[in-house]
Amino acid sequence: MDRKYIVGTIILLVCIFIGIFIHKNYNVDINSGEIAISKKSNYDASKEIKQALNSFDSSKKADIITNVNTSSNVVALSFEGLCNKDTMDKIIHMLDEYGIKATFFIPGIKAAEDPSIVKVIQKSGQDIGNGTLSGIKNMEKLSKEQLVTDFCRTNKILKSITGKDTVLLKCNSTVYNDNILTAAYASGNKYAVNSNHYLSYQSFKNYDQAYGYINNLEKGAIISIKLEGVLDSFEYGEKTVEEKPAIDKQAGIKEGKSKEEEQVTIIQTVEWLLKSIQEQNKTVVKVAELPNIIEHNELQNNKNILNKVYNQNNKSKNNKIQNNKIRNNKVQNNKSKNNEVKNNVDSINFKELVRKNNKKLAPVVSEFYTTQRALSYTFRGISNEASLDNILKMMDKLNAKGTFFVIKEEILKYPDRINKILSKGHEIGNGGITTNSNLLNKSTEEICKEIYEVDKLLKEKGINTNAYMAGYGYIDPQIQEALSAITNIPSLKNYELFTYSKAPIVNKYKDMSAEEILRSYFNINSYVSLRKGEIVYFRLDSNLFKNDELIANIIELLTKNYVQNGYVSKYNEKSQSYDLAQKPLGYSVVTLGNLQKTIETSSQFGRYNIMSNPIPMKERTDEEAAKMIKTNYIGNEYIDLSDFSEEEKLSIDKSGTIDTNSENVIFFTFDDWGGDPVINEILDVLNKHKVKATFFVISKYADINSNISNANPNLLRTIALNGHDIGSHNYNHELLDTSKKELEVSLAKSYDVMESVIGDLDSLRPYFRPPTLLLRKEGLEAVYESGYKYTINGNITTHDYERPSAQDIVNYIERGLVKGRGNVVVMHMNDQAYYTAEALDIFLTNNEKGLYGEKYKIAKLSDYLEK
Template sequence: MKKKYISILIGALILSTFIGVYIYKNYNIDTNGVIPNIVKKNRYDASKEISDALKNFDITKKSEVITNIDTKSNIISLSFEGINNKETMQQIVDLLDKYNVKATFFIHGIKAAEDSSIVESIKEGGHDIGSGTLSEINNMENLPKEDLISDFSTTNKILKTITYTTPELLKCNSTIYNDNILASAFAAGNKYVVNTDHYLSYQSFKNYEQAYGYIKGLLNGTILSIKLDGVLNDFEYNKEILEEKPAIDKEAGIKENSVDKEEERNITEIVEWVLKAIKEQEKLAVKIKEFPSIKKYNELLNNNKLNDTTIGNMNDNNSINNDNYEDNKNNVDEINFKELIDKNNGMISPIVSRFYTTQEALSYTFRGVSNEMVLDKVLASLDKYNAKGTFFVTKNEIINYPDRIEKILRHGHEIGNGGITVNSNLLDKNSEEICKEIYEVDKLLKERGILTNSYMPGYGYSNSKVQEAIKVLKIMN
């Protein structure tokens, strides 16, 4: 009887503890009155975030603006604005996966709160989630900082609650970015504000030929925004016309309402035409968040500052490079690779050892840049025969030989991810450890404006754990 009494007591204690924790997490208890009042918490309550942002507001501290970049690389970035119905959104995520494209979705906070499952499916597809503000308000440059901070902070709170990540990117609707908006965005926690001048909607094209001509006319480094619901407004349409280049197909049907009702297309069809045109024109679709590092690299290149001396100074082991490496390492440690691997369900990437083609061709790959004399001879030989290759570099080589990597790029060759562990010890590591290694090198390259989707383990060491790690990172990126 005594044991039974103790068991009941322990059970009651556990139950009361559970109830207490639940109430603490989900309810506010007001004890100011005679009788305590229990009020359910709003999971999206951003009052603290708004208060902190107002205190931290400083007109001199502003978010950086990301817009189109001037680059010789055949790259483009896709962004989607708003949310359509759940079925359409899943179709778009599936299309992006089909064409192996990662994009950025700018989502309104209210719509995200109404159906968080849509946001979750976008995130699971490996795409970035940016703040599209709380609702579809236009001309936000006319609002006071208090309203802006309230809007931005609340949206960030909603998206962070759903995705567990504060959105770095913010895009306002039909708004001119003045200092007040940029400072409010920074105070609310948005590192970047995105400004685009190329817009599409479900009315933009009558057929694939028009879509192909439009994509062909876009300059390298363009951010293309696709509205998922509704048509272009005057602000968006006028920006598109002002920025339109002569090379763009004038029959591309950009003008809204130019398509008869019976010829209007579903937004998913427009998206597939765009993705198909990008693929056929061999454009590389990169995420918007990659633009700042690409821009920095191209500015140095255009100003002829990418010489051995300046690159060496920029990456001196005792200065900037060590700081960047520590930031990179901290970022890697924050990612839960185990969770990503569990969600991957054991899928693996195939090993590519040859490409089938009707042409007589060879693909040149190289490892090791520590011997500069040998490297120079290889580069000279490749130049002699007008041949191009891919040089796979390790973390240590990125840190210690940045000048040689830039030399390889100046000769027109590609840089690939050579990993960290280059011996057979790689095979003893688990998928999580391998993920961390590959991701860390990828990030070090991206910080130098180098994008790659190629990874080569040392001496060809590979097993199912390596293939699984690569698959996880493909989904993640």
């Protein structure tokens, strides 16, 4: 028999055998990445899942292991995920060389894909924990059935490989609520691990940074190392959890890095970390041992316990640290230096207060719905007096006022600093008691009690506030429920729950200059300015910066470049591209209380409400829409009408003008959307000349539910309050050659969004401007069927966003004007419309001076279309 045939047959049989084995044990769904486990598999956990669901008892929860308060120089290491075998071998070898034992939280799917790696970790004496099935985030949103299924399946996979039950659980970017802790306990995981110190391959650029990180790390901390990927906003840690990167451009992610580079870097990161730990004589304990650590000073006084403490030899990298378990001694928390405030806190039944509130949640204010030309700076952490003094001095220089959230400890410890803040015209807010992530594990009634206790302390000092911000701006349903419940106490009925829209003091900016931080966080390609009603949060007591003036310098740069001024793109005719330039914005920085109390009226800009149930337009029949094509379309002579019938081509408007009964009229219209600098400037020019115009809006930019970083209903509301007409430029700027079904959804949504923001004002019109002025018959029918009354192009399309000067725009308008008709001038309000407001000012001034002969009347479309 042919030798090649024999070899081929053997290879085929081996492949078949492997395929049968894999199919028998587990299958991987390529689309979802999830293992589909057969009931005959060793990984089948159907029995365990059923048992866990049957034993689900809300009174039995997994205990949380987190950082401990201790004077012992100890830390715990945990690793999350799995790399390839070569990388894992190197990491295990390093841990072995340094005599360090850690805990590896392994996702079930990865474990099932390569059990050999798990066995290597186990053989080296490292602990193994449940890293959930696939490491998904935000598991607090899952049902108990989903949680139990996930935890049980992962436990079963790990036990099948290691032969041991897995008692530790760690979820990825998840808040441990009662549902998760109960599901964990029912699934066999007695402990859930909560860390607020995370590292990835991006965390250090050199050894000095790693050494500094360990040097500044508090004793008793858990360090979690992500073996793959980068940190998300949840994982920046207790000191930096406030960062909320823009959705359209997530901060902190470096592109173009290969998997091989990432794995090499994580090896280097781990080596720097272990070396830093050794050189600073820190003892590393396993996560499971951390709760049993007792304070070092007590160990010195107890010879029986002292003999059981870890022995550590750090003379050489090759000397292994010999670890002995410290016996079960409970953590001794540092006692407060101040006694509990003597008031009637204990006399209030907070449990009953929460029960009567019936699970209602307070809304979260991350930015105000307001038309006031102002925004707010908020601060936490007044322990660094030098930093505080620099901030107060800078705020005076900028004529800015802020809100400083203080906690109970600060109220008792720093009364002089609080008085100093108040004397400068700033305000004090309620910062609660618990500032770290432990707050997220407290009950609703405990959070209520904290808010109430701090409020009482403030009132005793003559300080009244209606603002509460949880530690580092944390927000979860229990905090919302607590704030809602607390407002049932009459003295706290006006309290609001605050977080922030921007927070530039974050870990990745450690030791950077103010200029570098501003360039990175407020990237001018993402932010043209701050918006009305935004809340910017600064943590003053951060240890990120050695320079006590740095945060004050950030505030100065931010205020000058994004509050007093803003950025606009200016067309460069020579390069046929855009250069960045600034325009005055003139916003004020005020306290939260100022924004809270300034309510919009007929004569005052201020806070307003967004309607939850907007009134939709009334739809039309196909027949009605077909008739309106001939009568309610205001066209343009250059528009392609190839898909219309010959009869329609003859009857449809091509002039782009409006019958004004022989009056010389100009309708200025503005398309698209832009930032506050451009649109405010246009509004200011229109107000200067006391004229009204029409704005066609891409309405997703006014939609608070659009999940885009620059949604700005306040700007839309401002346009309406100035008395201008507002029409639709579609929700996503969809062209009229889009499918009719998709168009109908967008057309209706566009109107509904604007109705929710400005429906109570006499401004929203059923007018539609086709994006790019493109026309298609089916698309035009969809516009009228959706309920719009007029579709409006125009006779003068300025292309103002690519004109080299304001005068060039003015010249173009002048050349296109028609006497005795209503001229519809198409302009823009996008961030490239640098010269638009200036051109408008020049033209209106010339018109008022009579330079065009008989003065043109300037009107908004509804002045004539609604007659």
